[in-house]
Amino acid sequence: MPEGPFLLFLKNKLQRYKGKTVSEVSGDAAIDHTLFNKVNLIDIQTFGTHFLFLFKEFFVAIEVNSVGNVLVNKRKKINAGFSFHFEENEINFYNSEPTVYQGKPTDYFNFKTDISKPEFDAEFVLNELQTRHAEESIGDALLNQNILAGVGPIIRTETLYHAKIHPDSLIKAIPEKKLIFLLKVTVDYAEEILTLLKTDSVEKNALIFEKKICPKDKSAIIIEETGNSKTYVCPKCQKLFK
Numbered sequence: 037m038p039e040g041p042f043l044l045f046l047k048n049k050l051q052r053y054k055g056k057t058v059s060e061v062s063g064d065a066a067i068d069h070t071l072f073n074k075v076n077l078i079d080i081q082t083f084g085t086h087f088l089f090l091f092k093e094f095f096v097a098i099e100v101n102s103v104g105n106v107l108v109n110k111r112k113k114i115n116a117g118f119s120f121h122f123e124e125n126e127i128n129f130y131n132s133e134p135t136v137y138q139g140k141p142t143d144y145f146n147f148k149t150d151i152s153k154p155e156f157d158a159e160f161v162l163n164e165l166q167t168r169h170a171e172e173s174i175g176d177a178l179l180n181q182n183i184l185a186g187v188g189p190i191i192r193t194e195t196l197y198h199a200k201i202h203p204d205s206l207i208k209a210i211p212e213k214k215l216i217f218l219l220k221v222t223v224d225y226a227e228e229i230l231t232l233l234k235t236d237s238v239e240k241n242a243l244i245f246e247k248k249i250c251p252k253d254k255s256a257i258i259i260e261e262t263g264n265s266k267t268y269v270c271p272k273c274q275k276l277f278k
């Protein structure tokens with residue numbers, strides 16, 4: 037599972053294709069290829085772990101499970117699942133399914149939940165957490181893209197460590213002040229990642245993600261498997277609210 041800011045970073049590099057004409061698309065995806073006959077690509081956006089390619093009356097959403105599955109003017113040995121072709125360039129997507137939507141992204145995606153968007157609404161998310169997800173663990177909720185779009189394993193590990201909350205804590209047991217702080221840290225860290233990506237130093241600067249020892253108290257970091265991704269925990273620093 038990728039982190040939203042990684043997609044945003046890649047999106048910024050794709051901006052040069054904005055305003056260009058798509059000559060055709062290719063791939064096995066079950067979408068109507070005739071829609072893309074010489075259409076103008078109006079904008080490229082992201083939502084959480086989706087790339088959004090905007091055309092006049094519709095847009096294409098492509099959920100990406102790893103940024104390594106998006107290649108510009110390069111190909112893997114296997115066939116791309118979906119490709120945009122421009123006059124002299126191409127963007128190839130591997131293991132990613134495109135979906136065509138009529139209308140605009142905000143008709144389908146709630147921008148208030150995207151940690152990297154100016155529309156992010158911490159109060160809205162806090163309310164969602166405390167009402168509809170109160171009985172869940174914060175570790176699960178953070179990776180739920182319907183609650184917080186763009187949080188991946190690194191952001192989850194680092195922000196819970198920073199907020200001193202154990203991932204198994206029940207949301208209803210976590211003091212509101214702590215949840216508010218956690219959301220603030222999440223947005224700040226997502227922004228920091230964008231800067232760190234410029235020097236490819238996200239992992240290097242992580243405090244406990246894929247690390248063995250807590251930098252604060254030298255405790256051994258514990259790896260927990262939650263869902264299908266790992267989270268790293270300092271048992272001393274992070275409090276379990278139950």
Ligand SMILES: [Zn+2]
Pocket residue numbers: 250251252253254255270271272273274
């Ligand atoms: Zn610690």
